[in-house]
Amino acid sequence: MKTEVTVLVVVIVLVLAVAGYFIFQPKIDSNVPLGEENETNVTVEQIHGFPPPGNETPLVIEPKTHNIIVSGFEFTQSEILIKVGDTVIWTNMDFSSHTVTSDSGEELDSEYLGKGGTYSHTFTKVGEYSYYCVPHPYMKGKVIVE
Numbered sequence: 001m002k003t004e005v006t007v008l009v010v011v012i013v014l015v016l017a018v019a020g021y022f023i024f025q026p027k028i029d030s031n032v033p034l035g036e037e038n039e040t041n042v043t044v045e046q047i048h049g050f051p052p053p054g055n056e057t058p059l060v061i062e063p064k065t066h067n068i069i070v071s072g073f074e075f076t077q078s079e080i081l082i083k084v085g086d087t088v089i090w091t092n093m094d095f096s097s098h099t100v101t102s103d104s105g106e107e108l109d110s111e112y113l114g115k116g117g118t119y120s121h122t123f124t125k126v127g128e129y130s131y132y133c134v135p136h137p138y139m140k141g142k143v144i145v146e
């Protein structure tokens with residue numbers, strides 16, 4: 001008798017599980033050929049409801065900050081590619097003083113940076129900015145702004 005009850009319970013559970021599987025499984029559109037299920041014209045905005053209608057905000061790229069370490073009498077990243085609006089921060093790790101000075105005499109013009117000293121500059125125009133160190137002119141670097 002106990003065995004029959006157990007079997008009955010197991011059968012009921014199995015029936016419910018199978019029924020639940022067919023009831024709750026996602027609907028598959030049999031008209032869509034395999035491999036094309038995801039090809040729809042629905043945009044991400046439509047799915048997420050963002051941005052709200054009439055309140056579209058243009059895509060803004062946040063300006064970045066790039067760090068260049070001055071160490072061992074060289075600009076450790078001698079050439080760097082950045083975007084307009086980005087900021088570069090030079091940090092001198094040598095005991096000797098260094099500068100960040102534009103070849104052109106414009107744009108970059110730091111003080112003498114002692115150990116731990118920093119110089120920060122934000123680039124607002126596209127171009128190539130070559131620079132050097134005044135007391136050590138063989139120390140060279142270039143910032144390419146695109």
Ligand SMILES: [Cu+2]
Nearest residue numbers: 097098133136
């Ligand atoms: Cu130097």
